[in-house]
Amino acid sequence: MQKKILTITLNPALDLSTSVPRVLANRKLRCAGAVLEPGGGGVNVSRIIRRFGGKSTAFVALGGPTGRTLRELMARDGLDVVEFPIAGATRQNVTVDETTHGRQYRLVLQGPRWSAKDVKAALARIERLAAGHDYVVATGSLPPGVPANFYARLARMVRRQGGRFILDTSGPPLRKALEAGVYLVKPNHIEFRDMAGTSRSDWKSMARVGHRLREHGQAEAMIVTRGAMGALAILPESAWRLQSPKAKVISMVGAGDSLIGAAVLAIARGRPLLEACRLGVAAASAAVESPGTELAGRGETLRIARRTKVWEVGG
Numbered sequence: 001m002q003k004k005i006l007t008i009t010l011n012p013a014l015d016l017s018t019s020v021p022r023v024l025a026n027r028k029l030r031c032a033g034a035v036l037e038p039g040g041g042g043v044n045v046s047r048i049i050r051r052f053g054g055k056s057t058a059f060v061a062l063g064g065p066t067g068r069t070l071r072e073l074m075a076r077d078g079l080d081v082v083e084f085p086i087a088g089a090t091r092q093n094v095t096v097d098e099t100t101h102g103r104q105y106r107l108v109l110q111g112p113r114w115s116a117k118d119v120k121a122a123l124a125r126i127e128r129l130a131a132g133h134d135y136v137v138a139t140g141s142l143p144p145g146v147p148a149n150f151y152a153r154l155a156r157m158v159r160r161q162g163g164r165f166i167l168d169t170s171g172p173p174l175r176k177a178l179e180a181g182v183y184l185v186k187p188n189h190i191e192f193r194d195m196a197g198t199s200r201s202d203w204k205s206m207a208r209v210g211h212r213l214r215e216h217g218q219a220e221a222m223i224v225t226r227g228a229m230g231a232l233a234i235l236p237e238s239a240w241r242l243q244s245p246k247a248k249v250i251s252m253v254g255a256g257d258s259l260i261g262a263a264v265l266a267i268a269r270g271r272p273l274l275e276a277c278r279l280g281v282a283a284a285s286a287a288v289e290s291p292g293t294e295l296a297g298r299g300e301t302l303r304i305a306r307r308t309k310v311w312e313v314g315g
Contacts, residue, residue, distance in 0.1 A: 003134035003268040005049060005056040008126060008154070011111040011143045012040030012090055014066045014073075019097040023105060031096070038073040039093060041140025041168060044254055044295060046079050048261025048283065052298045054268070057082060059129060061122070061143070063112060064089025082129060084122055088112020114145035123153060130154075131161050135183075137264055139168040139257060148172040152180040168260050178218040184267075185219045186260060192224045203232060203241055207313045210234035223259065223277055225284070232313065233277040239313040242278055244285035244304050258287040258296035274310070282308050 015038070018031040038047065046058040059082045062071055067090035074081050091109040098105065114122075130136050136158045138151050151173045158165040164183035167174070170191050178185065178195060189201060196209045210222050211234065222234040230243035263280030267273065282305035286296035 001269075002054055002265070003270075004132065005054070005135045005137060005264060005268050006129055006133035007042035007046045007049075007056055007058045008136065008138040009040045009042030009058065009060045009140060010114075010122065010146060010150075011141050012038070012043050012060050012062065012070060013093040013109070013111075014070050014090060015039035015093050015095065017095040017097070019099050021098070022100045023096065023098050023103070036069070036073065038070050038077065038079075039254075041257055041260075042137060043070075043074065043079075044257035045137055045139055045261040045264070047077055048258050048295055049265045050078055051295065052262060052265055052301075054265040056080065056137075057129065057133065059084060059126060061086050062090055063087060066090040066092050082125075084125060086112060086114065086118055088114075111141070111143040114143050116145075119146055119150065123150075123157075126154065127157055127161075130158055130163060133163060135164050135166060135264055135268055137166045137168075137260060139260060141169065142173055149176045151177040155180040155182050166260065166264055168256055178213070181217045182219050184221045184223070184263075186223045186225065186256065189224055189226045192222075203239075203313045206232055207234060207239035210239060221273055223263070223280065225256070225259070225281075231277070231281045231284075233274060235273050235277075238274075240274055240277070241311045241313050242281045242308055243311075244282055244308045248289060254290075254295045255284040255287040258301075259284040262296065262301060278308050278310060279305050 016034055016036055018034045020029045020031050046056045049056045057080050061084045063086040070090055089112060091111040094107040096105045138154055142150055151167055155165045155177050166184045167177050167182050168186045175195055198209050224232040230241060233240045233242060259280040262283035263276045266276035266279050283296040283301045285304050286300040
């Protein structure tokens with residue numbers, strides 16, 4: 001039986017992806033057909049959970065014509081959405097694949113500005129929703145106007161209500177949330193070094209630093225991603241390196257969200273943490289092999305998970 005999952009997306013996006021043979025300045029670029037998909041961290045996490053046969057509730061801030069289109073696309077995907085209306089229009093992101101050279105260009109807009117009233121109302125709405133969920137997942141950037149301590153406030157709120165808070169973000173919002181304490185966090189290796197204040201990047205040193213962060217109550221578990229080198233899972237009493245088979249990188253869009261979605265669903269279904277991390281790393285690998293903004297597929301993820309190697313790392 002699956003425990004209840006709530007995803008939080010304050011800065012969703014209408015994702016448009018297309019391709020051209022070459023990107024040239026000062027030219028009209030004749031693109032291939034465009035694909036529109038719902039995007040933004042928490043939205044993608046809920047899409048993965050749904051795709052893998054699970055359930056979640058998606059709290060999503062929406063506004064303007066792009067917000068209406070995004071709502072329709074989420075309904076098409078069968079997501080259970082709690083809409084939080086905002087005055088500004090939901091942002092749109094653009095991904096362009098340059099087919100001649102195998103390059104990808106990602107244009108990411110910052111999103112509409114929030115007022116202090118918006119922030120207060122969102123916190124109150126999330127507090128009511130979180131009370132009925134076991135896991136609360138917050139991923140992605142904060143819109144302009146939302147204070148950097150927003151995720152930290154969510155972390156304290158969820159812990160007070162007896163839930164578990166899972167976070168994937170960066171910069172000051174990440175550092176402040178870790179000061180408040182989270183259940184699971186997914187930094188990349190650069191973000192990990194920044195938040196830990198260390199320049200060491202070998203597996204054993206990172207494991208030692210991660211365990212110190214755990215002992216200080218900043219996170220019960222961490223998945224530190226390292227691109228083609230795999231990931232480091234820092235768990236209670238142990239640390240593990242995970243390495244999926246080498247993948248042909250087609251698009252990096254959605255890899256982190258696929259990892260979080262697959263891992264949190266496995267945790268909510270009662271699977272061991274290491275097994276959940278292994279499935280998440282496999283989902284990330286499946287996502288990078290997919291074009292444009294396409295997320296991981298369940299069948300491909302399970303195939304890769306069976307071939308994902310795991311080594312214990314001494315710290």
